[in-house]
Every structure is written in structure tokens, then in C-alpha cells.
Amino acid sequence: MRRFVVIGQKARSSDEFLLDDLPGTSGRLDVLVRCIRAAMLFSHGLRRDVVLYLVLGGGPGAPRALRVSAETARFLRPDERSLAILVKKVLASSADANASGFVEVKPGVALASGGLSDVFADLGPVPKYVLEENAPDIRAPGAKLRSDAAFFLGDHLGFQDEVRAQISAAGANAVSVGPLSLHTEDVITLVSSELDRLEAQTH
Numbered sequence: 001m002r003r004f005v006v007i008g009q010k011a012r013s014s015d016e017f018l019l020d021d022l023p024g025t026s027g028r029l030d031v032l033v034r035c036i037r038a039a040m041l042f043s044h045g046l047r048r049d050v051v052l053y054l055v056l057g058g059g060p061g062a063p064r065a066l067r068v069s070a071e072t073a074r075f076l077r078p079d080e081r082s083l084a085i086l087v088k089k090v091l092a093s094s095a096d097a098n099a100s101g102f103v104e105v106k107p108g109v110a111l112a113s114g115g116l117s118d119v120f121a122d123l124g125p126v127p128k129y130v131l132e133e134n135a136p137d138i139r140a141p142g143a144k145l146r147s148d149a150a151f152f153l154g155d156h157l158g159f160q161d162e163v164r165a166q167i168s169a170a171g172a173n174a175v176s177v178g179p180l181s182l183h184t185e186d187v188i189t190l191v192s193s194e195l196d197r198l199e200a201q202t203h
């Protein structure tokens with residue numbers, strides 16, 4: 001199972017945003033919505049072995065975390081608006097309000113009211129990597145890439161210092177996918193491609 005965790009520093013944790021102006025009204029939830037497509041979908045197909053966590057740090061009710069499990073999710077479409085509609089419907093739920101951990105709201109889509117701490121608890125002791133510019137190359141032998149790992153990424157603002165420290169404390173190895181600072185969803189695509197190549201070598 002591949003796992004991606006995207007930290008949305010100011011991404012809205014409620015459904016109070018406009019689909020017609022997602023970037024301007026949602027704390028750049030658009031960045032995270034594009035990550036759903038990048039992590040889960042390939043041309044004419046769904047990657048069934050992916051779980052994606054979106055940590056939502058903005059607005060009243062934050063933090064919250066949204067988990068999408070491709071194995072059981074339905075109706076994941078590649079266009080940003082359809083995915084934003086799905087996220088908006090899920091965020092309208094209060095199923096997580098008095099619960100601990102993730103609560104399924106729609107098939108394959110769950111919410112948790114504890115943010116990153118709920119994500120760590122849900123992940124358990126899997127190998128962890130943090131994607132970061134200027135880190136050692138993901139292709140370096142020392143990176144010891146594993147496809148059952150969890151990969152942490154920042155949004156357009158990168159990581160807050162305290163969040164970066166929590167990820168380090170969880171034992172994550174820092175890796176880079178190249179010399180430029182890329183958009184988060186593009187980094188997910190590149191990591192997915194590295195894992196595809198790794199799996200092709202071992203089968």
C-alpha cells in the first residue's frame with residue numbers, strides 16, 4: 001500500500017468555500033484536490049493500492065484530516081471540480097466531531113478531527129519519507145525506497161517548522177525528486193513513477 005500525506009497549512013477544514021473560486025476562498029484547497037488526482041488516478045485507471053491523507057489546517061474547526069482510500073472509494077473522476085465537490089460534501093459532515101480517529105463519511109472517504117496526530121496514529125509504524133527540496137536524491141541507494149511507505153509533502157507554503165519537526169520525530173527520511181521546487185501534485189506523480197519503476201524491477 002502506498003500512502004501520501006499532504007499538509008495543507010491553511011486549507012479549509014469546513015465546506016465553507018466556493019466551487020467557482022476554489023483557490024480564492026478555500027485556503028488553496030485546490031492544491032490538495034489536485035493531489036487526489038495525482039495520487040489515485042492514471043490514464044483510464046485508478047491506483048487501488050493508494051491511501052491519501054489531506055491535513056486541513058485552516059478555518060474554524062481546524063485541524064481536520066481527510067483520508068481517501070482508492071481501494072474502496074467510488075466515483076473518483078480526474079477533473080478538479082468533481083473532486084472538489086466530493087471534498088465539499090465530505091467536509092459538510094460532522095461525523096468526526098465526537099469520534100476518535102477516522103470515521104467513514106462516504107465509501108473510501110473518511111474524516112478525523114485531530115489533524116496530523118490522527119494521521120500518525122492511522123499510519124502506524126510504516127517507513128516514512130518527507131519530500132523536500134535539497135534533500136538527498138530519491139534514487140540514491142541510501143534512500144532505500146519502499147513502496148509500502150508513507151510520503152509527506154507540503155502545500156504551496158511548504159511545512160511549518162513545528163510540523164516538519166513532528167515528521168522528523170516520527171523517523172521520516174528526507175528525499176528529493178530533483179533540483180527544482182515543484183508543485184505538490186507533480187511531486188506525487190514523480191514519487192508514484194519511482195514506485196512503479198521499483199515494483200516493475202521486483203516483479
Ligand SMILES: C[S@@+](CC[C@H](N)C(=O)[O-])C[C@H]1O[C@@H](n2cnc3c(N)ncnc32)[C@H](O)[C@@H]1O
Binds near residue numbers: 130131180
Ligand atoms: C511548491 S513546494 C513548497 C514551496 C514552498 N514555498 C517552500 O518553500 O517550502 C510544495 C511541496 O512539494 C514538495 N517538493 C517540491 N519540490 C520538491 C523536490 N524537488 N523534491 C522533493 N519534494 C519537493 C515539498 O514537500 C514541498 O513542501
